[in-house]
Amino acid sequence: MNIPMLDLTQQYQTLKEDINKALDKVMSSARFILGPNVKQLEESVAKYSRVSYGVGVASGSDALHISLEACGIKEGDEVIVPAFTFFATAGAVARAGATPVFADIDPVTFNIDPKSIEKLITDKTKAIIPVHLYGQMADMKAIKDIADKHHLYIIEDAAQAIGAEFEGKRAGEIGATACYSFFPTKNLGAYGDAGMIVTNSEELAERSRVLRAHGSKPKYYHHVLGYNSRLDEMQAAILNVKLEHLNKWNEMRRKNAAYYTELLNKELGDRVITPVEVENRYHVYHQYTIRVKDRDQLQQFLKDNGVATMIYYPKPLHLQPVFSDLGYKEGDLPESEKACKEALSLPMFPELSKEQQEYIVSKIKEFYQ
Template identity: 70%
Template structure:
């Protein structure tokens, strides 16, 4: 049996007619830049996130960068974040002129550990970027308490967590702003690059809108240094079709996660750690990620059995060569480094067949027995 990590073709089969119709509508309108589809998506995603502003940008990486710049982060500032994340989080901080300060993670959720944040705060600290990894929100109440105490902002990196909630509050409600990626593999994915900033801060939102069009307002008059980072109208049209299905897809992911957890815990509860959802959290399972011994050997074995897996992430940001000048060394963030050696993500997408899940679990059990 061949089990893909993700199969977008199944989703397209269901949505094909709607998507083609939406793209034809864009072509017929000849409105390709920041048109009605972008406005509709911005409005829908902002409302879905219980925020008042959505600012569509070219990709999720730009969303973080522009949100930081719009919030006033500049050269000489420090931004506290997690090292156990995709490169875009740290890269955006540096591109905004600031210095990333990495702290360790909670070994249960893989998210930033709030108990480690306060010790990392200096008089240069201006922001915290929690990353809601794999689809589960970080402990935002604890992070917000720290941010309020020290009067620093929160930019939530929610690239993997659209639809995630914590104690009834959505991504973006608690922080100063939040950012989404609509990369094709995401829970709400475009057919190319796309991203968005959401916020209840009208001033930040307006600044972000100016930055995404070369810092121009009015047109051809530039008071800030901006970028060409506009959400494409055709990608917005595709995302508008998909948006109405997002809640169902999230529910499907949660059901698949429950199947994996039940089957794996029946056989291997003393060997591996299945995902733990913290009380009050609504996990949308962008990834279903295990902690396992002999991770690399398991991945090789599963590949031989036709099963795709992914490792998110094999090298933490604080040990990346590009950040060598920050002075981190192995051993500085022990939980992060341990997770980088133990985490493995299994196939996960809304249309994932039950028999594929059973086969995956059967082969994992076979490996450890």
């Protein structure tokens, strides 16, 4: 049996007619940049996130970068980010001219540890970027308490967590802004790069709109140095079709996650640490990530048996060569470093079958016997 990490072909077949109709309308209209589909998507995603404004941009990475600049983050400022996440989180801080300051993670959820944040705040700290990793929101109550106490911006990196909730609040409702990626592999994925900033602040939304269009307002009058970062009509048209199905897909992911957990706990006991969904959080399982010993050997064994897996992430950000000038060394953030050696993401997509899951778990069991 061959099982991919993600299978988008099944999803496309169910939506093919609607997507092709939507794309044909765009082609016929000859409106390709910042047209009615983008406006509709901005309004729909903002409503879905229970906030007032959405600003479509070219990618999730750009959403982070533009959010930082909209919040006034600049050279000399510090922004606290988790060390265990995708590079874009810290990369956006550096591209804004600020310094990323790396916090350790909670080993249970893989998310940034509020206790680690508190120790890192200085008079240069201007913002915190909690990443809602793998589809589960960080401890936003504790993070908001810290941010309020020190008058810091919260920019939610919700690239993997559209639809996730913390104590009844959706990703996007708590921070000054939240940033989505619509990369094809995401729970709500385009057929290319795309992203969005959502916010309740009219001021931050307007700044973001200006920054995404070369810093111009009105057109051809430039008061700030901006970027070319616009969500195009074709991607927006695809996303408008897919957004209607997001809640259903997230529920299918949750059912698949529950079945994985049932099988793994039954068949492997303490050999595998399964994901923990913390009380009062709604996890949307962008990834189903386990912790195991002999991770690399297990990954190779599964590959040899037709099962694709991914390591998110093999090297923590504080030890990346590009940040070597910041002076971090191995051992500084032990939980992040440990996660990089133990985390393994199994195939996860809404259409994943029970038969496929049973095969995957049987092979993991076979490896450890």
